[in-house]
Amino acid sequence: xxxxxxxxxxxxxxxxxxxxxxxxxxxxxxxxxxxxxxxxxxxxxxxxxxxxxxxxxxxxxxxxxxxxxxxxxxxxxxxxxxxxxxxxxxxxxxxxxxxxxxxxxxxxxxxxxxxxxxxxxxxxxxxxxxxxxxxxxxxxxxxxxxxxxxxxxxxxxxxxxxxxxxxxxxxxxxxxxxxxxxxxxxxxxxxxxxxxxxxxxxxxxxxxxxxxxxxxxxxxxxxxxxxxxxxxxxxxxxxxxxxxxxxxxxxxxxxxxxxxxxxxxxxxxxxxxxxxxxxxxxxxxxxxxxxxxxxxxxxx
Amino acid sequence: xxxxxxxxxxxxxxxxxxxxxxxxxxxxxxxxxxxxxxxxxxxxxxxxxxxxxxxxxxxxxxxxxxxxxxxxxxxxxxxxxxxxxxxxxxxxxxxxxxxxxxxxxxxxxxxxxxxxxxxxxxxxxxxxxxxxxxxxxxxxxxxxxxxxxxxxxxxxxxxxxxxxxxxxxxxxxxxxxxxxxxxxxxxxxxxxxxxxxxxxxxxxxxxxxxxxxxxxxxxxxxxxxxxxxxxxxxxxxxxxxxxxxxxxxxxxxxxxxxxxxxxxxxxxxxxxxxxxxxxxxxxxxxxxxxxxxxxxxxxxxxxxxxxxxxxxxxxxxxxxxxxxxxxxxxxxxxxxxxxxxxxxxxxxxxxxxxxxxxxxxxxxxxxxxxxxxxxxxxxxxxxxxxxxxxxxxxxxxxxxxxxxxxxxxxxx
Numbered sequence: 001x002x003x004x005x006x007x008x009x010x011x012x013x014x015x016x017x018x019x020x021x022x023x024x025x026x027x028x029x030x031x032x033x034x035x036x037x038x039x040x041x042x043x044x045x046x047x048x049x050x051x052x053x054x055x056x057x058x059x060x061x062x063x064x065x066x067x068x069x070x071x072x073x074x075x076x077x078x079x080x081x082x083x084x085x086x087x088x089x090x091x092x093x094x095x096x097x098x099x100x101x102x103x104x105x106x107x108x109x110x111x112x113x114x115x116x117x118x119x120x121x122x123x124x125x126x127x128x129x130x131x132x133x134x135x136x137x138x139x140x141x142x143x144x145x146x147x148x149x150x151x152x153x154x155x156x157x158x159x160x161x162x163x164x165x166x167x168x169x170x171x172x173x174x175x176x177x178x179x180x181x182x183x184x185x186x187x188x189x190x191x192x193x194x195x196x197x198x199x200x201x202x203x204x205x206x207x208x209x210x211x212x213x214x215x216x217x218x219x220x221x222x223x224x225x226x227x228x229x230x231x232x233x234x235x236x237x238x239x240x241x242x243x244x245x246x247x248x249x250x251x252x253x254x255x256x257x258x259x260x261x262x263x264x265x266x267x268x269x270x271x272x273x274x275x276x277x278x279x280x281x282x283x284x285x286x287x288x289x290x291x292x293x294x295x296x297x298x299x300x
Numbered sequence: 301x302x303x304x305x306x307x308x309x310x311x312x313x314x315x316x317x318x319x320x321x322x323x324x325x326x327x328x329x330x331x332x333x334x335x336x337x338x339x340x341x342x343x344x345x346x347x348x349x350x351x352x353x354x355x356x357x358x359x360x361x362x363x364x365x366x367x368x369x370x371x372x373x374x375x376x377x378x379x380x381x382x383x384x385x386x387x388x389x390x391x392x393x394x395x396x397x398x399x400x401x402x403x404x405x406x407x408x409x410x411x412x413x414x415x416x417x418x419x420x421x422x423x424x425x426x427x428x429x430x431x432x433x434x435x436x437x438x439x440x441x442x443x444x445x446x447x448x449x450x451x452x453x454x455x456x457x458x459x460x461x462x463x464x465x466x467x468x469x470x471x472x473x474x475x476x477x478x479x480x481x482x483x484x485x486x487x488x489x490x491x492x493x494x495x496x497x498x499x500x501x502x503x504x505x506x507x508x509x510x511x512x513x514x515x516x517x518x519x520x521x522x523x524x525x526x527x528x529x530x531x532x533x534x535x536x537x538x539x540x541x542x543x544x545x546x547x548x549x550x551x552x553x554x555x556x557x558x559x560x561x562x563x564x565x566x567x568x569x570x571x572x573x574x575x576x577x578x579x580x581x582x583x584x585x586x587x588x589x590x591x592x593x594x595x596x597x598x599x600x601x602x603x604x605x606x607x608x609x610x611x612x613x614x615x616x617x618x619x620x621x622x623x624x625x626x627x628x629x630x631x632x633x634x635x636x637x638x639x640x641x642x643x644x645x646x647x648x649x650x651x652x653x654x655x656x657x658x659x660x661x662x663x664x665x666x667x668x669x670x671x672x673x674x675x676x677x678x679x680x681x682x683x684x685x686x687x688x689x690x691x692x693x694x695x696x697x698x699x700x701x702x703x704x705x706x707x708x709x710x711x712x
Contacts, residue, residue, distance in 0.1 A: 073311075073357045074364060077319060083364050156360070163364065197307040198354075205315030218320070 004179035004252055005029040006275030007297075011168035017054040024058055024165070026172040029179075031062045058165070061158040062173065068159075069195045071177045072202035075163055075170055077209040078255075085164040175256035178203075182249035186229050200226055203251050207244060210260035215285075233268035233290075235283050254280075262293055304539045306346035307354060310337055313531075314358035318365065332531035333358060334641045339532035341643060342514035343541045351643055359641045387631050388672045389610040393417035394477055395600025397493040402484065406430045409440060411484065413598045413615055414491060415468075416477040421446075422468040423454065423484060424615065424626065429462060442469050446479035457675065459666035466666055466677065495600045498706040502606055505699055511541035515552050517698065519559075520649035522664045522678075529556065555580045558587075579651065579659035583682065586658055590620045592683030593710045601704045607697025609648055610673075613704050616691075623680045624665060625650075625693060630673035649696040650678045654688035654708075684708070 010027040022035035033039050033055035043060075046052045065071055076083050163170050181199055204224040212220050221241040227233070229247040236243050246268060253270045254260055260267055265282035268290060272278045280293040313333040337351040394416045402409040412424040427440055445451040452475060458467010475482065482489050505513075515536070518529055533549060536542040542549065554576050576584060596617040603611060612628040629648065650662030660680045667676030684691070693704045 070357055073314075074361045077315075081318060081321075081365070084366065085364075160364070197305060197311050198357075200308055201311030201315050204312060205319060208315065209319055212319070 002183070003029075003275075004183075005175070007257055007272055007278065008172065008175060008275075011172050013165045013167035013169045015054050015058065015165075018051070022055050024055060024167075024169065026169055029176065031059060031169070031172075033059055058161065061162055064155075065158055065162060066173065066176045067180050068155075068177060069181065069198040069202070070155075070159060071162070071173055072251075073198060074159055075174045077206045078213065080209055080213060083163060083170070085166075085170075171256065175252055178248075178256055179252035182229070182247070182252050185248050199248055200224065203246075203248060203255075206251060206255050207246070210255060211242060211244075211266070214261040214266050233281065235266060235268060235287055237287050262295070265291075265293060267293075304345065306340045306539065307350060309535065309538055310340070310346070310351065310354055311358075314354070314361070317358065318361055321365070330527055331641060332528065334643055335528060335531040336535035338518075338643045339511075339514055339535045340539060343510045343536065343539060345539050345541070348643060355641045355643065387605060387608050387610050389605045390602050390612045390628055390630050390673060391417055391419060392602045393420075393600060393612070395495045395598055395614055396491040397495060397598040398423075398489050398491065399596075400487075400489055402487050404440070406433070407440070409484075411489060412596065412617075413495075413600075414482055414489065415600070415614060416479065416491075417474065418477055419474055420470060421452070421454075421475040421482075422470045423482065423489075424468050425456075427456070427460075427465040427467075429464075431463075440469070442485050444469065444471055444475060445483040446475035447481055448476050448479065450475055457668050459668070459676075467668075468675070493598075495598045496706055496709070498599050498601050498704055500601055500603045501703045501705070502604065503694070503701045503703050505696070505701060509541075511536045512548055513698070515548065517646070517649055517696075519552065519555055520651065520661060520696070521647040522650070522662070524664070551575075551577050558584050579653065582657055583659040583661055586682040586685065589683045589685075591686050592620050592623060593618050593686050593708070594620065595710045597706065597709065599704065599706060603695075603702035603704060606700040606702055609695070609697055611648070611695045611702060613693055613695075616693075618684045618710075621681070621683050623660075623684050624677045625662065625680065626676075627678055627695075628673050628675045629695075632669040632672055632674045646698065650680070651694040651696055651701070652680055653692050653694065654685055655690040656685050656688050658682075658685050658688065660684070686710075 005028055010025060012023055012025045014021050014023055016022075017035070020035070022033065025032050025034045036042060036053070036055050039053075039056045039059060042050075042053050042056050046056070162173055181195070185199075203226070204222065207224060208220055208222050211222060212218050223241065223243045225243065225245045227245050227247050229249050231245070231247065233247070233250070234243075234245040250269065254267050257270065259270050259278075259280060262280055262282060265280075265284050267280045267282050269281040270278055271280075275297075276299065277296045278294065280295065281290045282293050283290050310333055313336060317331065317333060334355055337346070337355055340346045341348045341351055396414045396416070398411050398414050400411045402411065407430060408428040410426045410428065412426065415422045415424070421444060423442075423444065425440070440456055442454045442456075443451055444454050452471035452473055454469035454471045456465070456467055456469055458465055460466045469484070479491065481491055508516075515529065515532065518532065529552065533542070533552070537544050558576055558580070596615060598615050599613050601613045603613075608631075610630040613625060614628070615626040617624050617626075652660040652662065654660075660682065662678035662680040665677035665679040667674060669675065688708055690705065690707055694701045
């Protein structure tokens with residue numbers, strides 16, 4: 001897979017994991033449980049009957065759904081479409097996924113598999129001051145309980161938990177799914193026909209939201225023609241109805257990076273070689289010929 | 301429908317709903333996307349599994365936005381149970397009229413009929429609590445005894461208000477189907493009367509364009525909530541199944557307008573039946589009549605199964621403004637739950653027509669259901685024409701209807 005994540009800043013959420021508050025960090029296209037030395041060993045321990053670990057559960061859920069088109073159906077269409085994520089709805093849907101904890105004090109700490117084995121119970125942990133994220137803590141479940149959950153319910157629980165993660169991780173999951181499908185659609189032999197309506201509709205929903213935000217009015221009539229990557233994108237209007245010709249990659253390249261509207265112009269495509277200097281193909285409010293906009297972030 | 305992609309059409313409806321934060325004010329009724337999906341399933345534009353799946357996704361998405369407690373999704377998950385794959389046909393049974401009133405200490409129990417079969421025993425009753433104290437007690441529990449000396453406890457199933465509960469006392473195990481009497485808490489009911497005679501036939505519905513058939517059937521099906529057929533019309537037009545200027549659409553809208561409750565008409569009175577096709581015209585012509593005869597007829601008709609439905613028509617009771625029919629329907633189609641987006645099994649439409657050319661349409665009244673069948677009252681309007689001498693009850697499926705024909709004794 002190409003370096004589709006170039007220019008997407010790292011994102012981080014905290015979760016209550018056992019007695020501690022741990023960090024889940026997305027960076028360069030991958031999610032990591034940075035307070036766990038060896039997640040793979042913890043998976044093995046859980047398989048042998050040890051406690052399941054929230055951080056590893058979230059990593060596993062991410063792995064199960066990072067190509068799941070349902071993520072695009074369920075997740076936010078943009079700032080005007082917030083999800084009512086609350087810390088406590090996760091626990092209602094199943095015993096596997098994390099559940100919230102009320103504020104208290106518990107410092108983050110790295111966890112080793114040996115420490116995990118020593119645990120006999122779970123106490124409530126808390127978010128560190130100032131994180132601003134919804135802390136979650138895993139319910140005490142056994143591997144047996146986890147495997148007893150029907151697949152459909154487990155998938156729903158996974159998705160609710162992932163979409164409830166704070167710190168921008170929902171947005172990064174959407175970007176991950178969108179980028180993966182953009183790549184698949186570009187492969188002649190991939191033929192993901194079954195997913196096309198869901199991909200098309202979820203992109204059109206986000207495009208509509210971005211257009212409405214750009215135009216400052218709701219109820220914009222829009223037709224989206226999905227074109228192949230590399231073809232010239234376009235945005236036109238006739239009798240009040242908009243028509244967009246865009247590749248599915250627009251979702252990952254433009255929308256996911258928050259570049260849909262820049263300097264009062266609507267962005268049809270975005271290119272970068274290093275994630276720092278960008279060339280955007282944009283149209284103005286008159287929907288005239290596309291013009292480039294170049295932006296550059298300072299070197300970090 | 302060469303260029304029409306039904307799944308994309310529905311998903312784009314879902315997107316608009318999410319963006320507009322729509323359907324939050326629709327109340328408990330079926331949302332527009334589900335109405336459109338049902339229509340597209342009916343014309344074969346999309347498989348019901350595919351439609352259910354995408355509806356579930358958008359319902360889930362809407363819940364994530366509207367209901368932080370996820371209550372709707374939790375409640376509705378239970379309504380997504382699959383319909384039974386096979387209809388367990390209802391069995392013929394012995395139904396005996398048994399008009400008898402039992403005075404109890406705090407209530408009056410009016411027995412209407414007794415239904416006996418190898419599988420179940422039921423005594424149809426209407427329970428009237430003491431008028432001076434309508435809140436005293438609840439529906440009766442009873443013990444039933446047959447002429448073999450077998451006694452079984454009977455549980456009340458039914459509904460109503462504290463001023464009168466309509467339902468059945470049903471035993472867990474059947475009493476002797478050929479018993480000559482039954483004792484209800486010690487009061488002996490002689491089972492000597494006979495149910496009214498009836499004829500049962502089956503009528504194949506005329507071949508009809510699928511879109512036309514869908515819209516007319518949709519108008520006639522029982523509805524548990526106020527529902528809007530316009531999304532279905534829009535979907536059928538988009539799919540090319542109906543032309544936007546098809547006269548059918550004007551007729552459907554005229555029927556809908558005429559059927560709206562009087563209180564919902566800006567002018568205070570609904571338009572008349574003119575311009576509305578049959579059977580709706582004759583139905584609307586007697587709308588609001590209150591000259592219906594009073595009386596009851598016990599039938600016990602169990603027509604052969606049709607369109608994967610099996611029905612039993614047990615009793616008709618007529619009053620001034622309506623008549624009700626006590627029925628069983630298999631499979632166990634229950635009332636729709638609030639906020640149900642499901643597009644599962646279609647309903648029977650309950651039509652009736654008399655020998656004077658008038659038509660009647662039934663909607664569900666009190667209703668309960670078990671694993672195999674539903675039971676309750678179908679509430680027909682308008683009032684029975686007092687001059688009618690014969691009635692045909694016509695539970696109607698997608699392709700076929702049963703016709704149960706019988707004389708009306710009060711005009712004999």
